[in-house]
Amino acid sequence: MDTVPTTENCRYCLMCRHVCPIGLVTHLETLTPHGWGLTIESVKRGLLTWNEETVNVLYSCADCGACRANCATDQPLPDAIASARAEVTAQQLAPAIVYEIGEILEQFENPYVKQTPEKMTGTGAVALFVGDEAHHLQPEAVQAARTLIHATGVTPVEIGIGRNNGYLASSLGFPETARKLAQATLDELRASGARKLLVLSPGDYFAFNQHLIERLGLAWPEEVELIELTSYLHDHSKAGRLTFTILEDTTPYAYVDPAHAARVPGGRAGARAILKAVLPIPARELFWRGERTHSVGSTALQFTQPHLADQLTFARLDDVAKSGAQVAVTEDAGTLYQLNRHAPRFGVRAQGLYELLAKNIQ
Amino acid sequence: MTLLFPSEMIRSELEEIVGEHFISVKETDKLIYSTDWSWMPQMWLDRGERLPAPDYIVHPGSAEEIAEILLIANKYHIPVVPWGGGSGTQGGALPLFGGILVDTKRMDKILEIDEKSLTVTAQAGINGQQLEWALNEKGLTLPHYAASSNCATLGGYLAPRGTGTVSTKYGKAEDLFLRMQVVLPTGEIIRTAHVPKHAAGPDWARLWLGAEGTFGIITEATMQVDYLPEARLLRAVLFDNLSNAIEAGRLLMTRRLEPFVIRLYDPESTRSQVKKVLGYEFDGAYMVIGFDGDPDIAALQEKKALEICTELGARDLGREPGEKWWEHRYDFYYPPKSLHLPWMYGTTETLTTYDQIEKLYWAEKKAVEEGFAEWNVKFIGHFSHWFHWGVMVYTRFIIEEPPADAQEALQLHNRVWNAAMTAVLENGGMINEHHGVGLKLGRYMRRQYGDAWPFLLRLKKMIDPNGIMNPGKTGF
Numbered sequence: 001m002d003t004v005p006t007t008e009n010c011r012y013c014l015m016c017r018h019v020c021p022i023g024l025v026t027h028l029e030t031l032t033p034h035g036w037g038l039t040i041e042s043v044k045r046g047l048l049t050w051n052e053e054t055v056n057v058l059y060s061c062a063d064c065g066a067c068r069a070n071c072a073t074d075q076p077l078p079d080a081i082a083s084a085r086a087e088v089t090a091q092q093l094a095p096a097i098v099y100e101i102g103e104i105l106e107q108f109e110n111p112y113v114k115q116t117p118e119k120m121t122g123t124g125a126v127a128l129f130v131g132d133e134a135h136h137l138q139p140e141a142v143q144a145a146r147t148l149i150h151a152t153g154v155t156p157v158e159i160g161i162g163r164n165n166g167y168l169a170s171s172l173g174f175p176e177t178a179r180k181l182a183q184a185t186l187d188e189l190r191a192s193g194a195r196k197l198l199v200l201s202p203g204d205y206f207a208f209n210q211h212l213i214e215r216l217g218l219a220w221p222e223e224v225e226l227i228e229l230t231s232y233l234h235d236h237s238k239a240g241r242l243t244f245t246i247l248e249d250t251t252p253y254a255y256v257d258p259a260h261a262a263r264v265p266g267g268r269a270g271a272r273a274i275l276k277a278v279l280p281i282p283a284r285e286l287f288w289r290g291e292r293t294h295s296v297g298s299t300a301l302q303f304t305q306p307h308l309a310d311q312l313t314f315a316r317l318d319d320v321a322k323s324g325a326q327v328a329v330t331e332d333a334g335t336l337y338q339l340n341r342h343a344p345r346f347g348v349r350a351q352g353l354y355e356l357l358a359k360n361i362q
Numbered sequence: 363m364t365l366l367f368p369s370e371m372i373r374s375e376l377e378e379i380v381g382e383h384f385i386s387v388k389e390t391d392k393l394i395y396s397t398d399w400s401w402m403p404q405m406w407l408d409r410g411e412r413l414p415a416p417d418y419i420v421h422p423g424s425a426e427e428i429a430e431i432l433l434i435a436n437k438y439h440i441p442v443v444p445w446g447g448g449s450g451t452q453g454g455a456l457p458l459f460g461g462i463l464v465d466t467k468r469m470d471k472i473l474e475i476d477e478k479s480l481t482v483t484a485q486a487g488i489n490g491q492q493l494e495w496a497l498n499e500k501g502l503t504l505p506h507y508a509a510s511s512n513c514a515t516l517g518g519y520l521a522p523r524g525t526g527t528v529s530t531k532y533g534k535a536e537d538l539f540l541r542m543q544v545v546l547p548t549g550e551i552i553r554t555a556h557v558p559k560h561a562a563g564p565d566w567a568r569l570w571l572g573a574e575g576t577f578g579i580i581t582e583a584t585m586q587v588d589y590l591p592e593a594r595l596l597r598a599v600l601f602d603n604l605s606n607a608i609e610a611g612r613l614l615m616t617r618r619l620e621p622f623v624i625r626l627y628d629p630e631s632t633r634s635q636v637k638k639v640l641g642y643e644f645d646g647a648y649m650v651i652g653f654d655g656d657p658d659i660a661a662l663q664e665k666k667a668l669e670i671c672t673e674l675g676a677r678d679l680g681r682e683p684g685e686k687w688w689e690h691r692y693d694f695y696y697p698p699k700s701l702h703l704p705w706m707y708g709t710t711e712t713l714t715t716y717d718q719i720e721k722l723y724w725a726e727k728k729a730v731e732e733g734f735a736e737w738n739v740k741f742i743g744h745f746s747h748w749f750h751w752g753v754m755v756y757t758r759f760i761i762e763e764p765p766a767d768a769q770e771a772l773q774l775h776n777r778v779w780n781a782a783m784t785a786v787l788e789n790g791g792m793i794n795e796h797h798g799v800g801l802k803l804g805r806y807m808r809r810q811y812g813d814a815w816p817f818l819l820r821l822k823k824m825i826d827p828n829g830i831m832n833p834g835k836t837g838f
Contacts, residue, residue: 009697012397012404014449014513018491027421027467027487028386029448030394038394038407045410047393057390072696292495 006080009073010037016067019262021294022060025311031060033067033077040084050093058084059095059304062312063171064295065206065263079215085173094173101303102174109163109181111303112136118161120188127194128156128229129185129208131333133298134200135162138333144358145200145229151361152236156198159188165207170215171300179216182207189224196225198232200354201332202268203260210263230331231270233357237277243362244278253351254284254325256316256339257293258332267291271331275353278360284323288316298334313338317346327351369417372438376418376462379430384421384468391419395463398448398455399510400802401707402772408703409768414456416443416463423468425543425551425581432579433549435462435830442547442830444575446487446518449510451709452800454522454574458834466517469581472496481540483584486517502587505532505622509695517580522798523572527691530615530748531622531654532588534796536571543582544570547826551581569825574798575832577825593657594622595664596684599676602646604628605720606674608745608753612716613670614651615748619663623652624748625687628723631742639694640686649676650687706764706775708802710782712791713747713754722789723755729785730759734778737761747795754795757782799836807837 016033017023023032030039039057042048050058063078071077088094089102101111109117110132117132128149134142149156166182169175185208189197199205205228212218220226236242255275257268267290275283288294296316297309317339320328328339331353339350365373365387377385386392392415397403403413417440422428435442441461448455457463466487474483475497482504484493490504490511497503506519506526518524519535520542532538541554554567570577601607604626611624626649627636636648651667653660668678693699701707710730714722723743730741743757759778765771783793783806793799793806808815815837822838823829829838 005698009702012399012703013697013700014399014447014510015692015696016512017447018489018512027465027470028391029445029465030388030391035394038397039390042393042407045407047407047410047412048390053388054390072690072693073699075697287495287499 006075006077007037007040009075010034010077010080011041012038015072016070019066019070019292021064021066021312021315022062022308024294025308025315030057036061036081037077040080050088050091055088055093055095058088059098060301060308062295062297062299062301064299065260066294069262070291076214082170082173082175082215085171086175089173095304097303098172102169102172102177105164105169105174105181106177109184110136111164111168115162117163120157120159120161120192122157123191123193124155124157125194126154126156126196126198127159127189127192128198129165129200129204130158130161131200131204132162132164133337134333137337138352141200141331141333141336141352141354144352144354147358147361148229148233148242148354149198151242152232157192157194159192160185165204166216167203167207167211168300170211172304175216179218182212182216182218186218186221190221195223196227198227198229200229201258201260201334202228202264203258203332203334206260206263228264228270230268230274230353234270234274237274244357245360245362246280247278247360248280250280251327252281252284252325253279253327253329254286254320254323255289256286256296256320256328256330256335257289258330258335259295259298261293262291271353274357275329278356283329284325286316286319286323288319296335296338298332298338302338309338310342313342317342317348320348321346329353329356372434372440373418375434376420376431379427379434380420380422384423386419387417392416395419395445395465396457398450398453400451400453400456400800402453402775402802403456405703405706405771406768409766409771411768414458414460416457417460419463419465421465421468425545428464428545428579428581429549429551431462431464432545432547432830436548436828439828440830441833443832444517444521444579446515446521447489447510447513449513449518450522450800451797452794452802454798454800454832454835456801458801461830464579466515466579466581473582475500475502475587477502480587480589481584482587483582484516485582486515486580488516490514490516490519497587498590501590503590504538504585504587506535506538509692516583516585520571520580520583521574522800523796525747525754525796527746528622530624531620534747536568538586539571540584540586541567542570542580542584544578544580546578547828547831572798572836574800574836576822576836576838578831591654593660594652594654594688595660596623596650596652596688597664597668597681598648598650598679598683598687599668599671600644600646600648600679601674601676603675604647607647607649607676608716608720610649610671610674610676611745611748611753614667615750617666617670619667620653621651621663621667621748622654623650624745625650626745628743630740631744634740634742635694639699640683640690642683648683650684652684652688701758701760704764706761706771707758708775708779708782709756709758709797710779710786711754711756711795711797712786712793713752713795714789714791715752718790719753719755722786722791723757725789726757726782726785729781730778733781734759734761737774738763739778801834804835804837
């Protein structure tokens with residue numbers, strides 16, 4: 001991918017800095033979209049070289065998509081940064097942890113456990129992409145999702161059980177590994193015969209709807225409709241095919257827009273609506289929501305810059321605490337995992353959306 | 363990185379003030395902070411040339427920390443460059459002589475929103491758009507809609523006397539200002555009076571409006587806010603005659619119709635910029651007019667305005683071209699729609715009274731177009747900030763094939779600016795209306811103020827005896 005026009009355009013543009021979560025928590029001009037663009041372009045001009053310091057800058061971008069989502073000319077800066085990371089990894093200049101995770105991804109297809117993905121079984125009209133985050137970090141969410149989908153009269157074929165969707169590898173700078181992972185899922189999808197693929201999070205939606213095509217150069221099968229589970233459930237709920245018991249407890253909840261939410265237009269309307277179906281009082285809205293949503297530290301940053309990743313998660317939990325909510329609810333396993341790690345110190349509790357809904361099906 | 367002995371001594375002292383996480387001497391940070399949004403340093407880096415960089419980049423967390431930093435700067439006679447969003451177009455934030463760059467963005471707290479008096483008090487490093495979102499949550503707005511709001515800070519609104527899109531009704535940033543806290547170059551922390559309109563002596567609080575960090579660092583400000591308007595009515599009209607269009611704008615203002623926006627593009631801008639960004643192919647001068655607030659009053663104001671425009675020969679284009687402009691008004695600043703390198707460009711915006719504005723516009727256009735015809739220079743402009751007595755014209759020059767050599771390019775840039783500013787000064791104009799003076803226009807300050815300039819120099823000497831604050835800017 002030719003990323004020159006993007007970094008040329010972004011190096012002196014300041015128009016998305018207000019939505020960059022890294023810029024907000026670090027206050028450092030270098031760690032903003034234009035800082036990354038200018039760093040990459042300065043290396044090309046010989047004003048900087050890739051070394052420990054500049055590579056550290058390059059790996060400080062969360063690859064959350066907020067910059068592009070708020071760009072009037074749709075500059076794919078995260079793709080350009082991933083492309084620069086690929087150059088750096090190829091030159092053996094990336095941090096050691098990058099190669100470590102890259103090797104684990106190559107061998108086990110997920111970064112969390114040394115265990116290869118489970119084989120898919122059966123065929124059907126509807127498939128569910130389980131992925132690695134939900135399978136390994138939040139298995140309760142997968143079970144809850146099964147329960148919810150069954151309640152709509154559907155038994156999906158599960159694919160990608162324990163496999164990364166390819167995004168993590170490309171974000172780290174390993175596009176070939178990313179292609180292999182994404183292709184493996186595409187192969188399973190084809191074998192399943194499904195015409196609908198349900199995904200559990202906006203991260204998975206982005207991975208197949210945009211990342212796979214634009215960053216990896218692969219093709220999505222046109223005959224398959226990609227649907228987020230939250231939208232699917234909301235549609236069934238609206239049609240009266242799925243009903244929930246409203247909670248008696250009036251503990252205030254807040255919906256946390258998951259990682260990559262900025263990359264999926266629509267402001268999480270489906271997730272918000274389905275949450276509303278079980279809450280006795282409206283969920284609190286956070287300051288950083290919808291189009292200006294900020295990610296927790298669940299992207300590649302959790303491996304390359306754990307301190308920075310934690311700062312992002314702290315910021316989200318601080319936002320929840322300031323809203324007066326006591327429960328932070330979200331559907332994405334990776335987001336939930338990060339929220340769970342730190343929630344107690346902010347006096348709040350993290351809750352999976354699917355688990356909450358599954359417990360209250362009528 | 364390794365520092366020489368005295369540099370490390372100073373770095374250590376600064377670190378003791380702000381903490382180890384809030385000081386940087388890294389090469390990457392130095393390079394990134396060596397440029398702001400002005401064309402000159404961007405071009406310089408684009409051609410692979412290095413710029414003067416700060417020696418230390420600090421992120422203080424309070425006015426008290428800034429005060430201590432300034433004491434160190436005075437002790438060692440080191441320059442201090444305040445930095446907000448870095449979105450200035452005149453090089454006002456460039457660390458020309460190295461020193462300590464004070465990035466204020468860590469000071470980003472909203473301290474109070476007073477919903478009775480309709481004011482907001484915030485630390486000066488808060489991002490403009492984030493402040494706006496926080497106000498919007500309460501149904502309020504800070505009606506300073508600058509094109510740079512996504513990146514500029516509250517301090518950056520005030521320091522160069524910025525103007526936003528809706529200034530025609532709500533005023534410049536300085537008109538929305540009630541009070542501020544400032545750290546003086548000598549390290550004292552002071553506050554201006556609680557309210558701005560009084561008769562308790564001279565209006566000294568305004569000294570820091572337009573000083574661009576040369577008189578100290580603004581650390582907190584209280585601003586007037588408004589309720590979000592119930593209605594915003596926008597429409598566009600097209601004049602075949604720029605003169606009539608300016609007259610229409612004058613009448614809208616002098617008859618007190620209170621438009622929140624009058625954006626008049628000259629025929630060249632209409633042909634190029636409006637077509638490129640909005641997709642309209644109009645022949646003439648495209649004008650967007652807007653009225654807001656109570657829907658009934660706004661509708662009546664719009665009706666009267668439309669009558670004035672049509673009487674002067676305008677064709678009503680309806681709502682869509684007005685609303686589309688409003689929705690996409692900042693798209694003009696996103697690359698590749700914006701002016702961009704390797705082009706050469708400059709915004710020589712100016713203002714004067716209605717009796718001189720046309721003469722000034724044509725004189726500047728002639729000076730630039732005829733003076734630099736060999737470079738195929740383009741001269742475009744729009745009239746966008748209107749007052750009861752006059753109007754600002756946002757004139758710009760563009761050379762799409764400038765010299766490749768950085769030094770030659772900068773020399774040509776300075777020559778074009780010189781021609782434009784000479785025309786401005788000879789025709790009753792100010793050297794700018796809202797972009798500030800920075801580095802680029804400093805050399806015109808003496809000509810702008812004539813006999814008053816030595817007084818300003820004495821004032822600077824008194825406020826900043828060691829000359830540490832943002833040296834080389836605003837002519838100081």
